[in-house]
Every structure is written in structure tokens, then in C-alpha cells.
Amino acid sequence: xxxxxxxxxxxxxxxxxxxxxxxxxxxxxxxxxxxxxxxxxxxxxxxxxxxxxxxxxxxxxxxxxxxxxxxxxxxxxxxxxxxxxxxxxxxxxxxxxxxxxxxxxxxxxxxxxxxxxxxxxxxxxxxxxxxxxxxxxxxxxxxxxxxxxxxxxxxxxxxxxxxxxxxxxxxxxxxxxxxxxxxxxx
Ligand code: ZN
Numbered sequence: 001x002x003x004x005x006x007x008x009x010x011x012x013x014x015x016x017x018x019x020x021x022x023x024x025x026x027x028x029x030x031x032x033x034x035x036x037x038x039x040x041x042x043x044x045x046x047x048x049x050x051x052x053x054x055x056x057x058x059x060x061x062x063x064x065x066x067x068x069x070x071x072x073x074x075x076x077x078x079x080x081x082x083x084x085x086x087x088x089x090x091x092x093x094x095x096x097x098x099x100x101x102x103x104x105x106x107x108x109x110x111x112x113x114x115x116x117x118x119x120x121x122x123x124x125x126x127x128x129x130x131x132x133x134x135x136x137x138x139x140x141x142x143x144x145x146x147x148x149x150x151x152x153x154x155x156x157x158x159x160x161x162x163x164x165x166x167x168x169x170x171x172x173x174x175x176x177x178x179x180x181x182x183x184x185x186x
Contacts, residue, residue: 002178003037003051008099008147009168010182015054017047017143022078023121027057031076031119034059041177043097045135047142050098052180056080058139066131073132080116080140083125085109092134094148099167100175102160106151108137 006012020027030048034057038046044065047058061074087110095103111129114136118124128136138148149160166172170181 001033001036002040003033004178004180005037005041005046005097005175006050006052007167007170007173007179007181008149008164010052010180012049012052012054013098013142013147014145015049016145017049017054017056019079020055020057021121022057022117022119027078028119031057031059035061037177038097041097041175045139046097047139049142049145056143058143060135060139062132062135065135070131073135076119077114077136077139078117078119080114080136080143082112082137082140083115084113085111086113087111087129092131094134094138096138096148097175097177099147099149099164100173100179101167102149102163104149104152104156104160106138106148108134108151112137114140 034046034051037051038059044062045058045060048055056079059076062070063073089107089109091105091107093103094106111127112133113127115125169183173179
């Protein structure tokens, strides 16, 4: 089932999401729906707050970004917590399905050590680096209530202010997928 994607401005995108019991069957269905929603919107990652749920679950399939290095990098991350970040920060132009039409360079650490669970409740502690680490950190930010625009320079943020305000109102939104706007619900 394709779910509407929550747009910038909805308070759910600002919540620190909570741990869940990954073995509940409802989360298997939710993860399937999130993959379907993400593919339909041509995204490489989608976090639960983006479909309106403040829980620590996100899905990624970053293979389209680098078909060699990220081949088969399709995963569900539950209850993720970054244990350690290391390496040099590097910049890359990011975008976000909740903030259509806006891109900006974000600097992030090269490598992360991540503790997380799968949908069977198995716990992993795994190191990710390069583009995989970047995609995970973007989604991880979502479950911490952080958006990529928070990382932009003060000047860039100032320049984007009007555009972001428009998105939160559903004005001039350039997205070819279904979205949900905070202002329309209140
Ligand atoms: Zn995002």
C-alpha cells in the first residue's frame, strides 16, 4: 500500500522517535508499505516519521545511487542507535522526500558504527562507510527529529525560509507522489 509522505512542517518530523518491539507483525506490513511508498517516489530511504509514525524504523535501498558499491544494500533498520561516528566529514548534495524541490550540501562523518535490530528481533552492531553511511545518517536523523536542512549554512537556511514555509502549507510543491501537509490536517 502506498502511503502519503508527510511534508516539511508537520510536528511528527520533529519528534525523537521511540524504540519498538520489532517482532510485532504490524511492523512487517509497515516496512513493506514503506518500501513500496519509497520506490514509487524514487527515493533511496524512508523513515517512519515521514509516513506519520514517531517510531525508530527506517528502510533503505540505495542501490540506484551506486550500482556497484551499493549492490543489494536494501535493509530495514529497527531501533537504530549510532554507537560511534568516525573519519573525516565529507559533503554531498542531499534531498528529502519530505522536502521536495530543495537540495543542499550536507557534511557528514565518513563512517558510523550502528547498533540496530531486524524485523526478527536480531540485534546487530555493524560498521557502515561512504555512501551507505550517508544514507543511513540521513534516515537516522529523521528518527531523531532532524532534517537535512538543519545542517545547511545559516545563509542557505535564510534563503530557503520562504520555500520551506510554502512546502509546509502545500504551496508550490513539486512532487509527483502523494503528500500530507500539516496545515491541511488542522
Ligand atoms: Zn529525508
